[in-house]
Amino acid sequence: MLKVGFIGWRGMVGSVLLQRMREESDFDGLESHFFSTSNAGGAPPPEAHHKTLLDAHDIETLKRFDVLVSCQGGDYTKRVFAPLRRDGWSGYWIDAASTLRMEKDAVLLLDPVNRPVIEAGLRDGVKSYIGSNCTVSCMLMGLAGLFQHDMVEWMTTMTYQAASGAGAAKMLELVKQMGRLAGKADATPGASTDALLAEQLVTAEQRHPDFPVAEIGAPLAGSLLAWIDSEVPGGQTREEWKGEAETNKIMGTKRTIPVDGICVRIGTMRCHSQGVCVKLRRDVPLDDIEGILRASNPWVRVIPNTKEATLKCLTPAAVSGTLNVPVGRVHKLRMGPEYLGAFTVGDQLLWGAAEPLRRFLGMLRDRS
Numbered sequence: 001m002l003k004v005g006f007i008g009w010r011g012m013v014g015s016v017l018l019q020r021m022r023e024e025s026d027f028d029g030l031e032s033h034f035f036s037t038s039n040a041g042g043a044p045p046p047e048a049h050h051k052t053l054l055d056a057h058d059i060e061t062l063k064r065f066d067v068l069v070s071c072q073g074g075d076y077t078k079r080v081f082a083p084l085r086r087d088g089w090s091g092y093w094i095d096a097a098s099t100l101r102m103e104k105d106a107v108l109l110l111d112p113v114n115r116p117v118i119e120a121g122l123r124d125g126v127k128s129y130i131g132s133n134c135t136v137s138c139m140l141m142g143l144a145g146l147f148q149h150d151m152v153e154w155m156t157t158m159t160y161q162a163a164s165g166a167g168a169a170k171m172l173e174l175v176k177q178m179g180r181l182a183g184k185a186d187a188t189p190g191a192s193t194d195a196l197l198a199e200q201l202v203t204a205e206q207r208h209p210d211f212p213v214a215e216i217g218a219p220l221a222g223s224l225l226a227w228i229d230s231e232v233p234g235g236q237t238r239e240e241w242k243g244e245a246e247t248n249k250i251m252g253t254k255r256t257i258p259v260d261g262i263c264v265r266i267g268t269m270r271c272h273s274q275g276v277c278v279k280l281r282r283d284v285p286l287d288d289i290e291g292i293l294r295a296s297n298p299w300v301r302v303i304p305n306t307k308e309a310t311l312k313c314l315t316p317a318a319v320s321g322t323l324n325v326p327v328g329r330v331h332k333l334r335m336g337p338e339y340l341g342a343f344t345v346g347d348q349l350l351w352g353a354a355e356p357l358r359r360f361l362g363m364l365r366d367r368s
């Protein structure tokens with residue numbers, strides 16, 4: 001039986017991973033052990049084979065595992081991965097963090113769209129399998145059909161990214177910000193019937209020195225932030241840089257397909273959305289495009305380009321907590337018949353984080 005160690009299972013991505021594994025009875029057929037970076041000896045979840053938490057910094061213990069699954073974050077990966085490999089550990093390392101993504105002996109996980117790339121990795125003896133950037137994963141779950149049919153000359157991506165992508169503390173601060181804004185308007189006579197008064201109160205509250213911004217760094221509720229992650233040369237942010245780097249690595253493209261745009265944080269909880277402009281390599285009728293998108297994987301939902309369907313199905317409110325990836329607003333842009341517009345929404349914690357890891361662990365279990 002495959003002996004699997006879980007690290008970082010209590011955090012947000014780890015919790016969603018465990019929840020999904022329970023829903024799918026994935027623990028059957030695995031010998032599961034749980035690690036902690038701070039509470040070794042404490043109580044593990046009920047699925048644990050070993051009835052106490054193991055020490056996540058103990059390389060000798062980690063080395064005894066066939067598979068290690070880390071949702072602990074990049075700093076932990078930096079600290080233990082190299083020593084483990086240096087010590088000769090040749091097990092499978094499955095990681096949600098970005099640290100190892102661009103290593104040449106690492107494969108990016110998004111099996112509904114890149115299963116051949118993953119299977120080639122397994123055949124070639126690759127042992128590091130890394131979850132991809134959440135925005136790129138959610139976008140490709142919706143649009144991979146276009147890449148699989150070699151239809152994309154280039155693509156722009158304008159993102160609308162949820163607070164969850166920045167971490168649990170940011171989500172909680174966003175809710176606090178929302179509460180402060182609504183509370184101020186609720187408590188002021190006349191603000192429920194006077195929109196300009198409500199706006200003045202909201203804006204003043206956002207600018208108030210006591211407004212809670214310790215985590216996010218700026219008001220996000222009732223606002224947006226056009227910067228995600230650190231700066232890289234050339235004017236992009238690292239999040240924007242990942243668009244091209246990871247899309248091409250996930251899909252295993254032969255030539256680099258240019259992908260670029262502006263990544264924006266908005267005040268949603270856990271769904272990332274993208275408005276894209278695709279320059280097609282040839283003019284393809286819309287019906288054919290929709291058929292290609294629909295056939296790409298069982299979770300993609302092509303939403304009719306109508307107001308009613310868009311408002312009902314193509315929103316974070318409709319998608320949160322589900323595996324559906326709606327793609328809508330699909331239409332040819334005014335620039336010409338080779339320019340396609342579309343909009344995608346995906347759950348950042350599911351397809352953007354936990355689900356590809358869970359599914360790859362299942363692939364390993366089925367092979368063992």
Ligand code: HSE
Pocket residue numbers: 132133134135161162164165166228239
């Ligand atoms: N970097 C992403 C974000 C999350 O900030 O939304 C994980 O890929």
